[in-house]
Amino acid sequence: MENVVALLGEPVCSGQFIMCVGVHSFVDGRRAILIPGAAVRLDEMSMVDWRRGGWTGSVNRWVRREVHEHMRSNPAASAARYDIGVRALRYAFRVGTFRRFVGLYLVVDLVFLAAEAVAAWTAPDSLPSWTASGPPGIDLKGLVLNVSSYLLSTQVGALGVVSLALALVTLVAQREGSSTDVQLYHHESLSFELVASCVALLAVLCVQLLWPLQFLLHRLSLGTDLQVFKLGLLGIHVGWLLVNLCAVAHFIVTTFRFVQQSARERLRERYTANVVLPLEMTERLRQQLYGLANSELIEAKVDAEEGPDVMFGTDFGEPSVVEIESTFANPTALHDFRMIGGQPPSCPLARSRAHYGI
Known part of the structure; x- marks a missing residue:
């Protein structure tokens, strides 16, 4: 030890x-x-x-x-820690899937719709007049449409680069017969998250060429002719594209490193220190706490031979006597156990709460 x-x-x-x-x-x-x-x-x-x-x-x-x-105080783990840029990208792509990206954008779009309806109804004079489209000012409707088309073409090009790189790395990995390294590459390069984000942005840009929800709002006479809210959503589109481009840059750098044997060793070390070790530590610590449920979680004071056997999260076999038995309608697993109040309760199970999740 x-x-x-x-x-x-x-x-x-x-x-x-x-x-x-x-x-x-x-x-x-x-x-x-x-x-x-x-x-x-x-x-x-x-x-x-x-x-x-x-x-x-x-x-x-x-x-x-x-x-x-x-992980913060361990020197070896700190040396292999992701830099702040990579951590920021991983935080931004925590959404992970195409459905979640689109769902999150839909929530943002609905917030903008509600803000437009409220502003047009309660304080229309407070909206900036310079966002009006047409003479004698700038044709903002045309500008928004043109910028959206530029964003669409840029995103298509970036997605094409990612697709070619993924095909190349897959061929190299299959030639070397290392499926584990392929999984390592996908995690370190954020390939799945990046593709999901790019495809989601493409879908959003295609739909928003017509602005269907805004059109419906105007048909109900609840919106405004000013383009301030469309400009706000356009800014979100631009920011989303910039984040995707940063992720593409990270993806390309990781791809170049992956095809080099020495750099691939570095990727393995970073993956071990940032992913494998924290997950394994978390699992083992939880198992240890659940295994000591009698003395720690419910603070049982009775003799071990006469007292109850309380176990969470781990199957130790069938108990001798079942006091309470529940059958869940759906597959259910223990997600968390909370000691309400932050200290072990004086009355067994009186202040404990088990949280289950599917």
């Missing part, structure tokens, strides 16, 4: 656990393969401060905070 601590720089979790988790490599020039679960030492489990899980004492939040503090 001392070798594990020396390699990682400090215990896996600050002050609560020392746990050996699976790690493949780090960027300090040394390589190691650690056996998951090889050593576990509990220091202060009887004094778990549930306030670290927020005012509800969330187990998930408690674990995330422990993992976050470790």
